[in-house]
Amino acid sequence: MRSITAVLLVTLMLSMLLTSCWSEQELDEIAIVTATGLDRMDNGKLRLSLLIAIPRLFGTGSAQGGGESRLESSAGWVVSEEGDSIMDITRILQKKLPREIFYSQSRVIIIGKKLATEGVQPVLDFFERYRQSQLISYVAVSKTTALDILNFQPKFEKLGSEVLKQEMRQNLTPSVQFIDFLNTLMSEGIEPIVPTIEFMPSQYGEGSKGKIDNIAITGLALFHKDKMVAEMDEQNGRGILWVINKIHKGVITIQVEGEERPGNVSTELERVTVDRETEIRNGKVHITLKINLTENVYENTSDIDMDKVQNVNLVQKKVEDAIKKRIYDNCKLVQGKYNTDVYGFGQSVYRRYPKQWHKEYKERWDELFPQIQLDVKIKGRIIRSGLTNNVIKPEE
Amino acid sequence: MAAGASTDQNIQNVRVKGVLSDDLTYIRQSFHHCSDLVYRTFSFPSGHQGALVFMDGLVDDTRIEEVILEPLKTGILTQYERLNLSDSDLRSLLELSLNEIQADQVKTLDMMSEIAGSICLGDTALFMQGLPMVCLISLRKSEHRAVEEPGTEMAIRGPRDGFVENLRTNTTLLRRRLPTPDLKMETMQVGRLSKTQVVIAYLDSVVMPGLTEEIKKRISRIDIDAVLDSHYIEELITDSALSIFPLILNTERPDKVTAAILEGRAAILVDNTPFALIAPTVVADSIQTREDYYQNYLVATALRWLRIWLHFSALVFPSIYVALSTYHQEMIPTNLLLSIASSREEVPFPAIVEALLMEAAFEGLREAGIRLPRAVGQAVSIVGALVIGQAAVQAGIVSATLVIVVSFTGIASFVFPLYNQGMAVRVLRFPMIVMAGFLGLYGIFLGLLILLIHLCKLRSFGVPYLSPLAPLHGRDLKDSLIRIPLWGAKYRPAFIQRANSRRMKGDLRPEPAAKK
Numbered sequence: 001m002r003s004i005t006a007v008l009l010v011t012l013m014l015s016m017l018l019t020s021c022w023s024e025q026e027l028d029e030i031a032i033v034t035a036t037g038l039d040r041m042d043n044g045k046l047r048l049s050l051l052i053a054i055p056r057l058f059g060t061g062s063a064q065g066g067g068e069s070r071l072e073s074s075a076g077w078v079v080s081e082e083g084d085s086i087m088d089i090t091r092i093l094q095k096k097l098p099r100e101i102f103y104s105q106s107r108v109i110i111i112g113k114k115l116a117t118e119g120v121q122p123v124l125d126f127f128e129r130y131r132q133s134q135l136i137s138y139v140a141v142s143k144t145t146a147l148d149i150l151n152f153q154p155k156f157e158k159l160g161s162e163v164l165k166q167e168m169r170q171n172l173t174p175s176v177q178f179i180d181f182l183n184t185l186m187s188e189g190i191e192p193i194v195p196t197i198e199f200m201p202s203q204y205g206e207g208s209k210g211k212i213d214n215i216a217i218t219g220l221a222l223f224h225k226d227k228m229v230a231e232m233d234e235q236n237g238r239g240i241l242w243v244i245n246k247i248h249k250g251v252i253t254i255q256v257e258g259e260e261r262p263g264n265v266s267t268e269l270e271r272v273t274v275d276r277e278t279e280i281r282n283g284k285v286h287i288t289l290k291i292n293l294t295e296n297v298y299e300n301t302s303d304i305d306m307d308k309v310q311n312v313n314l315v316q317k318k319v320e321d322a323i324k325k326r327i328y329d330n331c332k333l334v335q336g337k338y339n340t341d342v343y344g345f346g347q348s349v350y351r352r353y354p355k356q357w358h359k360e361y362k363e364r365w366d367e368l369f370p371q372i373q374l375d376v377k378i379k380g381r382i383i384r385s386g387l388t389n390n391v392i393k394p395e396e
Numbered sequence: 397m398a399a400g401a402s403t404d405q406n407i408q409n410v411r412v413k414g415v416l417s418d419d420l421t422y423i424r425q426s427f428h429h430c431s432d433l434v435y436r437t438f439s440f441p442s443g444h445q446g447a448l449v450f451m452d453g454l455v456d457d458t459r460i461e462e463v464i465l466e467p468l469k470t471g472i473l474t475q476y477e478r479l480n481l482s483d484s485d486l487r488s489l490l491e492l493s494l495n496e497i498q499a500d501q502v503k504t505l506d507m508m509s510e511i512a513g514s515i516c517l518g519d520t521a522l523f524m525q526g527l528p529m530v531c532l533i534s535l536r537k538s539e540h541r542a543v544e545e546p547g548t549e550m551a552i553r554g555p556r557d558g559f560v561e562n563l564r565t566n567t568t569l570l571r572r573r574l575p576t577p578d579l580k581m582e583t584m585q586v587g588r589l590s591k592t593q594v595v596i597a598y599l600d601s602v603v604m605p606g607l608t609e610e611i612k613k614r615i616s617r618i619d620i621d622a623v624l625d626s627h628y629i630e631e632l633i634t635d636s637a638l639s640i641f642p643l644i645l646n647t648e649r650p651d652k653v654t655a656a657i658l659e660g661r662a663a664i665l666v667d668n669t670p671f672a673l674i675a676p677t678v679v680a681d682s683i684q685t686r687e688d689y690y691q692n693y694l695v696a697t698a699l700r701w702l703r704i705w706l707h708f709s710a711l712v713f714p715s716i717y718v719a720l721s722t723y724h725q726e727m728i729p730t731n732l733l734l735s736i737a738s739s740r741e742e743v744p745f746p747a748i749v750e751a752l753l754m755e756a757a758f759e760g761l762r763e764a765g766i767r768l769p770r771a772v773g774q775a776v777s778i779v780g781a782l783v784i785g786q787a788a789v790q791a792g793i794v795s796a797t798l799v800i801v802v803s804f805t806g807i808a809s810f811v812f813p814l815y816n817q818g819m820a821v822r823v824l825r826f827p828m829i830v831m832a833g834f835l836g837l838y839g840i841f842l843g844l845l846i847l848l849i850h851l852c853k854l855r856s857f858g859v860p861y862l863s864p865l866a867p868l869h870g871r872d873l874k875d876s877l878i879r880i881p882l883w884g885a886k887y888r889p890a891f892i893q894r895a896n897s898r899r900m901k902g903d904l905r906p907e908p909a910a911k912k
Binding site: 024025026027053055056057107132 | 725726730741746747
């Protein structure tokens with residue numbers, strides 16, 4: 001009996017060995033894609049660009065050159081090809097490459113502006129279906145073409161994809177992962193937003209004109225369904241983040257009169273919570289944002305004395321007003337000009353009043369969205385004022 | 397071997413005749429070609445003749461004259477002469493006066509085979525003309541080293557004595573720790589030719605029920621020519637003959653043996669080896685050292701977890717590297733993957749070949765370090781550092797990442813408190829690498845599963861090897877994965893002893909005196 005079991009076990013294990021090794025690939029047999037770029041060409045075809053890491057250029061790098069030449073060196077190599085579908089192009093690219101294309105480490109998906117405007121739906125399926133793709137990749141829209149962004153030679157990192165990934169992680173600007181994008185796209189009553197990236201000079205001023213040496217997230221692309229309908233600069237874009245409760249960090253600067261010397265007070269946001277209340281009154285949708293925030297004063301160029309309660313309250317009030325203004329301005333823009341529900345107001349209505357949503361609102365949401373009344377109520381508190389309460393006053 | 401057996405046959409059932417020349421001829425025949433046997437004939441003025449037969453070196457021959465011959469000459473024989481007694485009286489007189497001989501042990505025998513055996517063990521045989529029996533006087537002297545710190549189980553804190561090759565010294569070390577008649581030491585003899593003394597030591601009141609009977613039963617069925625180390629016994633009485641895991645613990649530390657005895661286990665001490673055996677044993681023993689109990693309980697617990705982690709690393713770390721780098725590249729963070737990829741760029745072998753090669757080289761280095769004479773030992777480490785280190789990487793034969801993996805695994809495999817347990821894991825990591833190389837992570841888990849099933853099946857003298865984890869016994873977890881403070885460890889492990897399991901009173905937690 002025991003010997004039969006043993007024989008069976010050995011046979012079983014050997015048979016598994018026969019089927020094995022089929023997905024085995026050594027590290028020096030794969031081409032590691034670190035960023036994927038997608039463009040719609042003028043002839044209607046799709047262009048796929050891949051930023052492939054060259055392992056040879058990584059490591060300690062002591063053998064490489066020094067100084068400026070080393071700063072400019074990139075460990076990436078961009079390949080691109082056009083075709084009808086991503087798989088189709090992958091096949092074409094594969095013919096040109098000695099190593100097998102390996103998508104699993106692609107952390108950024110960059111979509112060219114033209115493709116975004118015409119609708120991204122045709123390219124989404126690959127990233128959802130293919131086993132090597134990662135749903136946690138970040139998505140970004142390039143203001144020019146995706147290929148341009150991939151071709152960028154970064155300074156800090158050896159790969160452009162690393163630069164983008166790190167910038168996305170800083171939380172200063174919105175970051176959208178592919179899975180969030182898909183979820184938003186497939187949910188009712190909310191439209192996706194995606195950060196836009198473009199080239200930027202790293203220095204400000206005359207000398208840096210036309211010198212492009214950095215890529216940065218500079219704003220937001222607003223989508224309606226799968227089509228990009230508008231761009232927003234970062235300042236305005238942050239208004240959206242307030243509404244959708246994605247503000248994590250931020251500095252708000254206000255102007256104060258002061259006693260003798262006017263100046264600026266900058267406060268840093270410490271903790272922000274945004275609660276949204278949805279109500280239907282007389283058939284009209286009212287949304288109330290209740291914002292609770294704590295902030296720290298970290299710069300005061302006026303001579304206002306932060307020791308005094310009324311001054312603190314004054315600053316507090318001004319900060320609240322500044323935030324309110326930003327949100328209302330943003331709202332006017334989104335509701336009035338672009339008319340796409342990136343706030344997810346529809347979703348809030350759906351959650352609160354599911355029956356009415358299906359009966360009355362769902363079909364006509366595009367008409368109704370601009371008419372929604374938004375109220376903002378802010379409860380702020382300045383809790384710290386830095387290392388000193390004194391105001392710097394030169395001796396007269 | 398055959399000659400020895402026939403000699404045994406020859407002297408079997410032969411009794412001492414009392415005719416000196418005949419008896420000595422018998423002895424001479426059975427100890428044919430034994431140049432270390434000493435015959436010392438003597439004749440007293442009274443006309444009595446006799447002979448002393450003993451093994452050179454085993455007997456303290458400086459004391460023979462003083463302890464045996466002198467009393468004989470001046471005492472017994474003078475008396476005999478004076479009283480003019482007959483030969484039959486000589487025997488009873490001799491028996492009476494055996495007490496006067498100042499030796500460790502004195503006995504009389506008349507079977508030739510037993511006498512020969514006794515001589516071999518270091519007794520001095522006294523043959524007397526006209527006396528149909530032989531007096532065996534124990535004046536043994538044995539060469540043995542002093543008690544010193546055990547080489548395989550070092551400790552910073554704790555007793556520094558270790559077992560030696562001499563069985564009597566070893567039992568003394570135990571007896572001194574437990575000076576109670578409750579500590580039993582039953583002696584058995586194993587080995588047709590070696591006649592090795594085996595002592596089973598246990599505490600009568602707390603030993604696991606049925607354990608000593610089982611050990612005795614298993615030892616008594618051993619029929620072997622010689623036992624050279626306690627491992628012979630271990631391998632012949634183990635529960636699972638083919639398993640790679642040691643199902644009987646071995647140790648050189650008397651304190652460890654004492655602790656085991658106090659838990660209700662039994663120790664088996666074997667003559668001529670410093671390694672005592674402890675049975676039963678469980679897998680948790682492989683993460684424990686005695687030193688755990690000689691230092692702060694939190695430190696000991698942390699060290700136990702460290703050992704668990706490193707045990708696991710020693711088993712699967714290289715195979716995880718192989719699996720991830722050949723099958724699951726998506727699981728490695730991008731930057732790490734790129735570093736690994738860049739170090740593997742020039743390497744001509746697949747990862748599995750590279751890993752097997754380097755792990756084998758490392759094991760070879762370890763083995764060479766043990767076997768080489770100390771004088772050339774340093775050469776090994778120099779060459780080894782070059783082979784496993786810099787040169788191999790620079791030559792592009794192996795990747796730098798793998799060298800790190802191998803070195804870490806090497807360190808991890810040296811934390812095992814039990815050397816032979818470590819060996820088991822060290823050997824098992826090779827099949828794990830192969831599994832990982834062929835099946836990826838799936839292979840690693842398959843391997844771990846097979847290992848787990850095997851561990852679940854193992855028993856050590858009826859105790860499940862995974863106790864107290866499987867079957868789970870909550871109370872015993874207090875002293876397996878963690879070590880709770882001594883005042884909390886009130887009971888003996890339940891998987892060994894349920895009946896007499898209380899070790900200490902319940903309220904021993906030290907506290908400051910109450911305020912008055």
